[in-house]
Amino acid sequence: MVTKLPKVDVVTVGVGWMGGIVAAELSKAGFKVVGLDKGKDKNLSDYLYTHDELRYHVRGDGRQGFSSETVTFRNNLNEEARPVRDKSMFVLGGGIGGGGSHWAAQAHRYYPYDFEIRTKTIEKYGEAKIPEDMTIQDWGITYDELEPYYDKFEKMAGISGEPDPNYPQRSSPYPNPPLKKSVTMKMFEEATKKLGYHPFVIPSGTVSQQYTNPDGQTLNACQYCAFCSSNYCEFGAKADPLITVIPTAQKTGNFELRTNAKVIRILHDGEKASSVLYQDTRTGEYFEQPAEIIVLTSYTFNNVRLLLLSEIGKPYDPVSGTGVIGRNYTDHNFYTVTYGLFDDKKFNNYVSTGAYGSVITDFTGLLFDHSNLNFIHGGQIELRITGNSPISTNITPPGTPQWGREFKKQSLFYHNRFVQLFSQRAIMPYKHYYLDLDPNYKDENGDPLIRITWDFSDNDRGIHEFLLEKHAEILKEMGATYIIPNTMPEHFNGSMSGQHSAGGAIMGSDPETSAVNKYLQMWNMENVFVCGASAFPHFGVSNPTTTAAALTYHATVGMIRYLKERPGLLV
Numbered sequence: 001m002v003t004k005l006p007k008v009d010v011v012t013v014g015v016g017w018m019g020g021i022v023a024a025e026l027s028k029a030g031f032k033v034v035g036l037d038k039g040k041d042k043n044l045s046d047y048l049y050t051h052d053e054l055r056y057h058v059r060g061d062g063r064q065g066f067s068s069e070t071v072t073f074r075n076n077l078n079e080e081a082r083p084v085r086d087k088s089m090f091v092l093g094g095g096i097g098g099g100g101s102h103w104a105a106q107a108h109r110y111y112p113y114d115f116e117i118r119t120k121t122i123e124k125y126g127e128a129k130i131p132e133d134m135t136i137q138d139w140g141i142t143y144d145e146l147e148p149y150y151d152k153f154e155k156m157a158g159i160s161g162e163p164d165p166n167y168p169q170r171s172s173p174y175p176n177p178p179l180k181k182s183v184t185m186k187m188f189e190e191a192t193k194k195l196g197y198h199p200f201v202i203p204s205g206t207v208s209q210q211y212t213n214p215d216g217q218t219l220n221a222c223q224y225c226a227f228c229s230s231n232y233c234e235f236g237a238k239a240d241p242l243i244t245v246i247p248t249a250q251k252t253g254n255f256e257l258r259t260n261a262k263v264i265r266i267l268h269d270g271e272k273a274s275s276v277l278y279q280d281t282r283t284g285e286y287f288e289q290p291a292e293i294i295v296l297t298s299y300t301f302n303n304v305r306l307l308l309l310s311e312i313g314k315p316y317d318p319v320s321g322t323g324v325i326g327r328n329y330t331d332h333n334f335y336t337v338t339y340g341l342f343d344d345k346k347f348n349n350y351v352s353t354g355a356y357g358s359v360i361t362d363f364t365g366l367l368f369d370h371s372n373l374n375f376i377h378g379g380q381i382e383l384r385i386t387g388n389s390p391i392s393t394n395i396t397p398p399g400t401p402q403w404g405r406e407f408k409k410q411s412l413f414y415h416n417r418f419v420q421l422f423s424q425r426a427i428m429p430y431k432h433y434y435l436d437l438d439p440n441y442k443d444e445n446g447d448p449l450i451r452i453t454w455d456f457s458d459n460d461r462g463i464h465e466f467l468l469e470k471h472a473e474i475l476k477e478m479g480a481t482y483i484i485p486n487t488m489p490e491h492f493n494g495s496m497s498g499q500h501s502a503g504g505a506i507m508g509s510d511p512e513t514s515a516v517n518k519y520l521q522m523w524n525m526e527n528v529f530v531c532g533a534s535a536f537p538h539f540g541v542s543n544p545t546t547t548a549a550a551l552t553y554h555a556t557v558g559m560i561r562y563l564k565e566r567p568g569l570l571v
Helices: 017-028 053-058 117-125 143-157 183-194 245-250 300-309 404-414 458-478 545-565
Strands: 002-004 008-013 033-036 071-074 255-258 261-268 273-280 286-296 327-331 336-341 357-360 381-384 418-423 434-442 448-453 482-485 501-504 528-530
Touching (some): 017 033, 017 245, 017 255, 017 545, 033 286, 071 434, 143 545, 183 357, 183 458, 261 286, 286 545, 300 501, 418 458, 434 501
Parallel strands (some): 008 033, 033 255, 286 528
Antiparallel strands (some): 261 273, 273 286, 434 448
16 A cells, blocks of 8 residues: 655655755655655764774665665676675665765865866867767757856865865855865875976865854864764764755745655656655655655765666667666776875874865876876876875785785874875766666665676776876875775775765767756756766766756756756756
């Protein structure tokens, strides 16, 4: 039996950053919003005593479990996908706030090049630079159009930072000054400046000073405790939907939050959606929630899966290259990392904020010449300080035995004598990398799991090797005794531990190659909006949250217009 509920203006599926932004903006505009989330409710009291590496980093407490559903993956069309069962390989937020509650809080913007990547690449190097099976496309929106919404997110979240000397242009400064520079950050900046590069402090959602945002929500000053990347912030010093956009929505009186609400389907007549069907996971009861507009605001995989299960949009076919739902899956799967060990220096690597360190962007986009290189785009190079976790961090020189007296000696000596250079590469989409419904594996309700088909590309390998050379150059200038690069595996092994997944419901200006328009509105179903990194046609060099949030803020302008005017497709 299904209980049909009274109609509301807006229903969001997922209440993290994107769901919280939609709820805040539309409830402030006077619309009745219901937020559905399959997780449990939380408040700051749930964040107490989270300084526990074993519980959170290793065992994954607070993340989505695999007891009821997971994802499957394979490297190519000829393989049978297998389910991901290891929590360390799949970092998804659990409960209200989602991944926005335990993000590391890196807050870079994407670059003008990203939004017009196909056009600008062809203008600079010709169409032959783009491999035949690489499916890059312009996003249907420009950086200049999106810039005010980057600014809006940064002010809401209290981002601490300083401008990137290379780009992009900003309409106003960051609302808070950058985090304090450590000894290793100063070493990195000195070395990169000597090499002719342009370092700056990583912009961070852990705030450098107490800050009250435009909605009246206050964030506290960061304590540099180092328990950020997989943990919640008990000090309320890290921007989090739970202490920003969600309470903003709640205080309007127009927002209702429903937890333990697992959305099963979007109900529609083929042209417009009417409601969502969800299950209360505590009682097993089913409810139908009608709404004027339905906004998918959950993680990439769930957004795409719901569209496929609800038969909205044409599923992508990797053989013909037609269809849009599932197209252009990308992810920061596997990072480019080099460790530098120092015999003559000792650092306090326990001090961190999660998004802490210095960075250069000199090897991104069109800032350097790709004429004789076997890839497009590039990657940032960060001196990243994540907090010297005693379980997870154990760096020793090459050739050190992995057990015994010598291992213990070297492990103890170098525990506070290393730095980490870290790069996320821009990830390009390819015709044969996509998302679809798995034909073999199902969840507890009998619905197919989402299947990932993805592997490393020649473009990935080209950027990786190029950046390792630059890492070594910088570490040599810093005076490292040992330089230890990582090696890219032959194939992707299913580890999605970065919580960075994108694509599958991508944006663009052509309904034949995109699922949503610049307002994240479905081309073929005008009252359904799909927010989040699922809209990214490719993955840039940095964390997705800031760009996903800016796109969502821009989308809310369209949603408000739609609810007021019913214009059909927004242009």
